[in-house]
Amino acid sequence: xxxxxxxxxxxxxxxxxxxxxxxxxxxxxxxxxxxxxxxxxxxxxxxxxxxxxxxxxxxxxxxxxxxxxxxxxxxxxxxxxxxxxxxxxxxxxxxxxxxxxxxxxxxxxxxxxxxxxxxxxxxxxxxxxxxxxxxxxxxxxxxxxxxxxxxxxxxxxxxxxxxxxxxxxxxxxxxxxxxxxxxxxxxxxxxxxxx
Amino acid sequence: xxxxxxxxxxxxxxxxxxxxxxxxxxxxxxxxxxxxxxxxxxxxxxxxxxxxxxxxxxxxxxxxxxxxxxxxxxxxxxxxxxxxxxxxxxxxxxxxxxxxxxxxxxxxxxxxxxxxxxxxxxxxxxxxxxxxxxxxxxxxxxxxxxxxxxxxxxxxxxxxxxxxxxxxxxxxxxxxxxxxxxxxxxxxxxxxxxxxxxxxxxxxxxxxxxxxxxxxxxxxxx
Amino acid sequence: xxxxxxxxxxxxxxxxxxxxxxxxxxxxxxxxxxxxxxxxxxxxxxxxxxxxxxxxxxxxxxxxxxxxxxxxxxxxxxxxxxxxxxxxxxxxxxxxxxxxxxxxxxxxxxxxxxxxxxxxxxxxxxxxxxxxxxxxxxxxxxxxxxxxxxxxxxxxxxxxxxxxxxxxxxxxxxxxxxxxxxxxxxxxxxxxxxxxxxxxxxxxxxxxxxxxxxxxxxxxxxxxxxxxxxxxxxxxxxxxxxxxxxxxxxxxxxxxxxxxxxxxxxxxxxxxxxxxxxxxxxxxxxxxxxxxxxxxxxxxxxxxxxxxxxxxxxxxxxxxxxxxxxxxx
Amino acid sequence: xxxxxxxxxxxxxxxxxxxxxxxxxxxxxxxxxxxxxxxxxxxxxxxxxxxxxxxxxxxxxxxxxxxxxxxxxxxxxxxxxxxxxxxxxxxxxxxxxxxxxxxxxxxxxxxxxxxxxxxxxxxxxxxxxxxxxxxxxxxxxxxxxxxxxxxxxxxxxxxxxxxxxxxxxxxxxxxxxxxxxxxxxxxxxxxxxxxxxxxxxxxxxxxxxxxxxxxxxxxxxxxxxxxxxxxxxxxx
Numbered sequence: 001x002x003x004x005x006x007x008x009x010x011x012x013x014x015x016x017x018x019x020x021x022x023x024x025x026x027x028x029x030x031x032x033x034x035x036x037x038x039x040x041x042x043x044x045x046x047x048x049x050x051x052x053x054x055x056x057x058x059x060x061x062x063x064x065x066x067x068x069x070x071x072x073x074x075x076x077x078x079x080x081x082x083x084x085x086x087x088x089x090x091x092x093x094x095x096x097x098x099x100x101x102x103x104x105x106x107x108x109x110x111x112x113x114x115x116x117x118x119x120x121x122x123x124x125x126x127x128x129x130x131x132x133x134x135x136x137x138x139x140x141x142x143x144x145x146x147x148x149x150x151x152x153x154x155x156x157x158x159x160x161x162x163x164x165x166x167x168x169x170x171x172x173x174x175x176x177x178x179x180x181x182x183x184x185x186x187x188x189x190x191x192x193x194x195x
Numbered sequence: 196x197x198x199x200x201x202x203x204x205x206x207x208x209x210x211x212x213x214x215x216x217x218x219x220x221x222x223x224x225x226x227x228x229x230x231x232x233x234x235x236x237x238x239x240x241x242x243x244x245x246x247x248x249x250x251x252x253x254x255x256x257x258x259x260x261x262x263x264x265x266x267x268x269x270x271x272x273x274x275x276x277x278x279x280x281x282x283x284x285x286x287x288x289x290x291x292x293x294x295x296x297x298x299x300x301x302x303x304x305x306x307x308x309x310x311x312x313x314x315x316x317x318x319x320x321x322x323x324x325x326x327x328x329x330x331x332x333x334x335x336x337x338x339x340x341x342x343x344x345x346x347x348x349x350x351x352x353x354x355x356x357x358x359x360x361x362x363x364x365x366x367x368x369x370x371x372x373x374x375x376x377x378x379x380x381x382x383x384x385x386x387x388x389x390x391x392x393x394x395x396x397x398x399x400x401x402x403x404x405x406x407x408x409x410x411x412x413x414x415x416x417x
Numbered sequence: 418x419x420x421x422x423x424x425x426x427x428x429x430x431x432x433x434x435x436x437x438x439x440x441x442x443x444x445x446x447x448x449x450x451x452x453x454x455x456x457x458x459x460x461x462x463x464x465x466x467x468x469x470x471x472x473x474x475x476x477x478x479x480x481x482x483x484x485x486x487x488x489x490x491x492x493x494x495x496x497x498x499x500x501x502x503x504x505x506x507x508x509x510x511x512x513x514x515x516x517x518x519x520x521x522x523x524x525x526x527x528x529x530x531x532x533x534x535x536x537x538x539x540x541x542x543x544x545x546x547x548x549x550x551x552x553x554x555x556x557x558x559x560x561x562x563x564x565x566x567x568x569x570x571x572x573x574x575x576x577x578x579x580x581x582x583x584x585x586x587x588x589x590x591x592x593x594x595x596x597x598x599x600x601x602x603x604x605x606x607x608x609x610x611x612x613x614x615x616x617x618x619x620x621x622x623x624x625x626x627x628x629x630x631x632x633x634x635x636x637x638x639x640x641x642x643x644x645x646x647x648x649x650x651x652x653x654x655x656x657x658x659x660x661x662x663x664x665x666x667x668x669x670x671x672x673x674x675x676x677x678x679x680x681x682x683x684x685x686x687x688x689x690x691x692x693x694x695x696x697x698x699x700x701x702x703x704x705x706x707x708x709x710x711x712x713x714x715x716x717x718x719x720x721x722x723x724x725x726x727x728x729x730x731x732x733x734x735x736x737x738x739x740x741x742x743x744x745x746x
Numbered sequence: 747x748x749x750x751x752x753x754x755x756x757x758x759x760x761x762x763x764x765x766x767x768x769x770x771x772x773x774x775x776x777x778x779x780x781x782x783x784x785x786x787x788x789x790x791x792x793x794x795x796x797x798x799x800x801x802x803x804x805x806x807x808x809x810x811x812x813x814x815x816x817x818x819x820x821x822x823x824x825x826x827x828x829x830x831x832x833x834x835x836x837x838x839x840x841x842x843x844x845x846x847x848x849x850x851x852x853x854x855x856x857x858x859x860x861x862x863x864x865x866x867x868x869x870x871x872x873x874x875x876x877x878x879x880x881x882x883x884x885x886x887x888x889x890x891x892x893x894x895x896x897x898x899x900x901x902x903x904x905x906x907x908x909x910x911x912x913x914x915x916x917x918x919x920x921x922x923x924x925x926x927x928x929x930x931x932x933x934x935x936x937x938x939x940x941x942x943x944x945x946x947x948x949x950x951x952x953x954x955x956x957x958x959x960x961x962x963x964x965x966x967x968x969x970x971x972x973x974x975x976x977x978x979x980x981x982x
Contacts, residue, residue: 004864017868022384024238028317031233037729072791075292075311076285076783083281115234115315122308128840154725155517163511165464167403171230172395176509179388180518181722183526186385187699187715190708190866190951267779275772279779286783290790297794300801304890362895376562379896380531389505533897534948589950590933708866708951 002128006136009129013140016191019116020148021182026116030149031174033107040153044146046107048139051120054085055138058121059131078121086112116145152177215326215334219341225318226349226391227398232318235309236350237387243366246354248302249309250347252295254340256287256313257322261339264327271328280323281314288314318342349394356390357381419628420473426619427480427674433615434608438488438540439547441555442608448492450479452499460508474513478502481521481674484609485667485714486528489540489552489566493559494532498524518721519678522714529714535563539582539605544573582606584666587657588710599664606666613664620673633682634672636693637700641668644701656705668700671713681721688724688731695727696720802837810845813875813885814855817847821981823974825967831974833982842967846978847875854979856884857971861963865955868892870901872959874911876968878975881918882940883960886911891952898952907946907953915940916964922972924965931957 004012019025026047033043061077090108093101111117120141124134155177164173225231235253239245260283271279292310296303303310313319322342327335358364361381363371380386434442453475461468469475482498502524507516529536540552554563570580582605583594598604602612610616623629645662648655662668676682676696683692696716703712811817823831823844831844845858857878862871870893875885888902901907919926927941931954934947943960945953971978 008864024234024384024387025312027233027237028231031230072289072293072787075289075314076282076787079281079285079314083278113315113317113320115312118312118315119308122311126308151722151726154729155722158725159510159515159517162515164509164515165511167396167400168509172392172399173509175388175392175395176505177517179385179392180505180523180526180718182385182388183380183523183530184518184715184718184722186383186526186530187703187709187712187719188707191703191706263782267775270775272772272775275776279776282776282779282783286786289787293790293794293798297797297801300798300805371560374561376532376535376557376560377896378531379533379894380527382895383530385527385530533894537948 002130002133004133006132009133010136010140011191013137014144014147015185015188018144018148018185019119019141020145021178021185023119025119026114026145029110029114030145030152030178031171033110034149034152034174035156037150037153037157039107040149041146042103043107043110044149046104047111047114047116047145047149048142049104050082050086050089050108050111051117051142051145052135052138053089054082054117055120055124055134056131057081057085059124059129059134062125074125078118082117082121083112116141148178148181151181212334212337215330215338216341216344219338219343219345220348221345223342224345224349225342226346227394229318229321230395231321232316232346233391234312235316236353237384237391239306239309240350240353240357240387240390241361241382242305242358243351243354244302245305246350247347248295249306250343250350252291252306252310253313253316253318253346254343255291255294256284257319257339257343257346258336259287259290259339260284260319261322261327261335262332264323265330265332265335268328276328277320280320280328284319284323285314318346352394353387353390356394357386361386420477422623422626422628423477423674424473424480426623427477427484427609429619430484430609430612430615430670431480433602433612434484434488437542437603437611438552438608439544440549441540441547441552442483442488444492444551444555445486445488445490445495445608446480446483448495449483449486449499450476452496453479453482453503456500456503457508457512460504464508466512469512472513474507475503478507478520478524481519482524484670485521485525485607487536487539487606488608489538489554489563490528491535491554491557491563493557494528494535497531498528500524501527514680516678516680517725518718519675519681522675522718522721525714526718537585538563538566539580539585539607540566541570541574541580541605542603542611546573580605582666582710583661584704584710587661587665588704591655593657593661594665596658596660596664599661607670610667610670613669616669616673623673629673629677630679630682630689632686632689633677633693636690637672637676637697638663638668640694640697641701642697644698645705648701648705662701662704666704666711667713671700671717672696676717676720678721681724683724683727683731685728685731685733688727691727691731692720692724695723799836806837806845809873809887809889810847810858813858813873813887814847816849817855818850819848819852819981821846821848821978823978825970829970829973831970831977844967844971844978846981848981852981854878854981857978858885859963859967859971861959863955863959863962865891866893866898866951870952870955870959872956874960874963876916876964876971878972878978880913881916883911883914883916883964888956893949893952898949900946900949901952901956904946904949906944910937910943913940914943914960916960916968918968918972923969925961925968929957929961929964 013019017023020027020030029043034040058078058081061081062074065071065074065077086108093104120138124137129137152174156174219225223229226236235249239249263283264280288311291313295306295310322339326338330338355365359370360378363369363375363377381390431446454470457475458468458470479499482502483495486495502520506518506520506523507513510516538554553569554566557563566580583599586592586594594604600613602615604611620629620634624631642659642663645656646659649658676693683689699716699719700712703709703715807820810820822834822837823846824834824839825831825842825844827841834843843860847855847858849855856875858873858875860871860873862869870888871890872886872888874883877884886908891899891902893899893901914929915927916929917926918924927939929941929943931943931945934945937944943953943957
């Protein structure tokens with residue numbers, strides 16, 4: 001059992017221990033998809049969607065594994081759940097809302113290998129979150145991912161016009177920016193710790 | 196971030212096998228050149244010990260999964276290819292998870308969820324797709340070993356800088372005496388980003404220089 | 418032209434900090450400026466770019482950096498801060514006019530994360546012999562740890578002036594400082610942040626000559642005031658009064674001279690207000706609810722980070738969007 | 747990462763016969779791969795079960811021995827929600843645990859308990875030794891923390907701070923339902939009472955987290971320890 005309050009879990013996963021800037025999860029899509037604002041926010045929404053759904057499924061399947069005493073199948077189960085969630089969501093969105101599918105469609109398959117999705121499932125299990133706590137954690141963590149992604153994309157769009165040294169272009173620049181953002185997010189540390 | 200596709204080589208000579216190994220270590224280094232597997236690269240490199248442990252664990256999974264995938268490569272239809280690969284990779288990750296826990300609990304706690312997250316390390320699925328599914332067992336094993344060692348090498352590079360500057364020690368051994376002022380930043384998340392960015396800068400500067408050199412040499416030759 | 422006037426506006430603040438903290442503050446200012454200018458010069462040379470040192474912006478970065486550091490901060494760390502400020506905060510993005518964040522604050526954030534103990538080692542203002550001897554930590558050898566100052570502070574302090582800053586005392590001991598000394602500035606703190614009055618006057622000079630957007634400090638200060646007043650009214654015993662929040666710490670200096678960095682702040686009129694309001698809000702939240710006594714630096718860096726987004730959101734609608742709106746109406 | 751999912755454009759040309767292969771073949775393949783994987787996992791799980799438990803026990807035993815010098819025998823109790831205690835055979839227990847330590851002649855030296863609370867960066871987990879005879883905390887150790895190196899992590903090393911826990915008064919109140927005085931963290935250098943914790947200057951938040959953790963744990967668990975003291979003393 002974990003006694004953390006829902007609001008502190010949300011704040012913690014959104015800002016204090018931001019998945020990208022402080023826990024280092026989902027760095028690859030963060031670097032890869034943060035070039036354009038238009039793609040970044042769509043990716044962000046897709047990730048919030050997928051992480052929340054897969055977190056709920058992971059919670060349910062973990063209950064099943066614990067009752068079966070088959071905890072050693074956890075990693076396999078989670079990765080299968082995530083992969084199939086993504087597949088099902090893709091089909092579901094395609095059927096129900098072609099408009100949404102056109103906006104998010106190409107990002108969905110990319111999410112399977114986003115380690116933030118598996119990270120949420122693993123963390124909520126390790127921390128023994130209850131169902132409500134798991135959902136709040138999943139929403140907070142994925143919204144934190146989306147926040148970092150969107151902030152980075154707008155900065156990068158602005159930097160397209162600037163005179164960046166050739167050597168620093170590309171991944172190195174994104175990482176440097178992430179480093180500065182990560183320093184800025186350190187200001188939130190200690191919140192919820194009670195002064 | 197496109198994966199580099201090696202040409203299908205029909206027969207493997209000793210030289211080619213070694214090439215498969217050194218390819219991952221240097222020319223196609225997964226971290227410095229291909230920029231893959233960033234999450235563990237940043238997350239567990241705040242000490243050399245953790246970096247080495249993560250490097251070894253990843254190498255183990257890479258070699259095993261590459262070998263097994265290469266063994267079954269002719270049997271696997273393309274529709275179920277990815278599913279099979281993920282299943283195999285997840286198996287070896289589960290194994291390495293228990294092995295580390297059995298060997299050392301402090302290391303297990305320090306690496307935390309990042310052991311399980313080897314499953315989604317793009318290097319492993321990437322090698323399975325791009326190499327092991329097309330090459331012989333021996334070569335795939337060497338390719339996995341080369342990539343794994345290259346990954347471990349990169350992690351150690353980062354871990355050394357972060358531990359030396361951030362704690363004034365190497366593998367836990369103090370280097371500078373008690374008066375040294377540690378730069379705590381390097382143990383914290385921003386230090387991970389900045390150190391990796393600096394390594395990438397150094398690498399690209401070095402590559403740019405050697406490229407210029409060959410150009411000059413070619414000009415002279417011409 | 419603007420740059421040189423900013424330097425003029427900063428000079429009285431620098432002079433006051435030297436009067437308050439002595440030659441250590443002077444050495445710190447010199448080290449920061451030298452490090453910033455040198456870094457910019459070297460990067461321009463190595464990168465084969467035209468020299469830009471003459472535009473005074475590196476000098477401003479150096480002065481601002483030194484003014485936000487404790488007066489006895491080791492000079493070698495100050496120099497590292499200057500290097501990071503100009504190297505990482507400015508030249509990496511292509512130099513003047515392209516920086517995403519305020520360079521001085523990038524340098525300071527780096528120092529805060531790298532040397533968290535040294536950067537919170539404050540010394541009392543008006544120490545005896547401050548024009549004759551350095552604060553012992555100032556001359557720490559490079560890469561060495563600075564001394565602990567407890568005994569030295571006991572020896573040099575003049576009556577009530579202790580080493581702790583008003584913010585630290587408020588946060589951890591719930592000991593309030595009167596507003597008047599805060600306003601005038603004879604308190605411990607970072608070298609240039611102590612006198613709210615002087616900073617207001619110097620800022621007013623820049624505003625009067627139209628070198629600075631008055632709306633940013635106005636928005637930031639009023640938002641900090643309103644938010645902290647809400648906290649104060651809800652729980653007066655727990656939170657300090659809003660005037661204390663305005664005049665303590667780096668809020669005044671940050672709002673006047675750092676949040677107003679033209680390149681790193683939004684350009685749309687509405688965006689400017691949102692940007693300032695957001696920074697005031699974050700400052701108060703970090704001060705009241707976070708782990709650190711001061712949050713201005715983080716608030717401004719976060720403000721800088723979202724300022725391109727604020728611009729995007731508040732930009733006058735492009736043609737297509739406006740048509741849609743018209744159709745709806 | 748994009749490439750891993752996008753590059754599967756079949757680069758390995760398959761003969762048409764394989765293309766036509768029925769899904770039976772696919773299922774057979776997946777089945778056999780799963781079988782191999784399952785076997786591998788179960789074998790590893792079985793063979794590492796014992797070493798892992800042994801490792802965990804060794805670490806716990808070492809911690810208890812460190813907190814209760816001279817300990818020769820240890821018994822672990824689990825506290826049930828009802829407040830009853832029972833001897834545990836393994837460390838696997840989700841409720842609060844009591845680690846009773848005895849010397850060579852079987853006399854109770856003290857009980858080691860767990861306490862945790864949120865610090866600056868994350869949860870700080872600690873263990874402390876409680877002496878029912880002295881009604882005081884006699885030892886303290888941080889077992890898990892992620893506090894800022896050089897600042898918050900001083901709670902593991904600062905000698906003046908650790909001196910707080912050599913004899914911290916946690917005696918029970920008159921009706922033995924809680925502690926008489928809450929454990930409180932005070933500003934560095936202002937400790938007056940034996941139940942106060944003298945904070946580290948500059949690491950106030952981490953120091954306070956330790957104080958809160960101890961306060962909560964002592965309030966909840968010490969009445970239970972004292973109620974069951976006769977059983978614990980006999981080690982049953």
